[in-house]
Amino acid sequence: MSATADPADKSNPANKLGFEPGQIVQELGYDEDTDQDLREGIEEITGEELVDEDYDDVADAVLLWHREEDGDLTDALVDAQEYLADGGLIWLLTPKKGRDGHVEAHEVAEAAQTAGLSQTSSITVAKDWAGTRLATPKAAKSGRR
Template sequence: MADATGVTNDYASVLGISEGMVALESGWDEDCDSAISESIESVLGEDFLEEESDELVDAVVMWWRDEDGDLVDGLVDALRPLSEGGRIWLLTPGAGKQGTIAPGEISESAQLAGLVQTKAERLGDWQGSCLVGRGAMKK
């Protein structure tokens, strides 16, 4: 779907998130694009799980900026609730934006956390990197 400016905002579809999936959102703050979160929750038909939930999830939507700390630690934390075959969508500020993270740092951190980047998508002012466990690539 497109808004009045013709910009596509069907972010859930771009991220491969569909009805019936369970998702958790972490790192959301005032600088995040609420349209991305709202698009996903609209497709899920319910709110994101809380970060403290012990339920397994199909997807983790992880907002991350350069100043948020060690990305490897953040990714390891995001893996804990992830079900087998699930994915982490790492959302970082786009190039030239405050808090942006170099693509090399994302792939290196993902590797150290036992993840592989499968694709990248531009989501408004944010860059999305899809990360899956190394074993998920063999299926």
């Protein structure tokens, strides 16, 4: 894995997420349906392996895979903030419309607002997954990616 991944490399799906070399990304909600190319792309950009829920330090960002059947999204977002460094971001990844486990956009917006997060963008990140960038109040004010 190279910490000098080329951001112009269109073959890396993680380039859209704005990660930088050296960042620690904590992954929550991993399951057999998660997109391996995206996961590997993040590791290529950051030069660091993704850490899981057992990581005992703060992370620069949280990658939260969430499906409709995974339970309460608001609770998951509140819990995810516990792992973040000040100004950190959460990338909420949900199955695209028409896929099993799809979460409606209004549900994402409502859960984010209730959890005290600002929804800053939504993008397609993989064949079956959509990504929603959620900022903590401190990150939203600073414009940090």
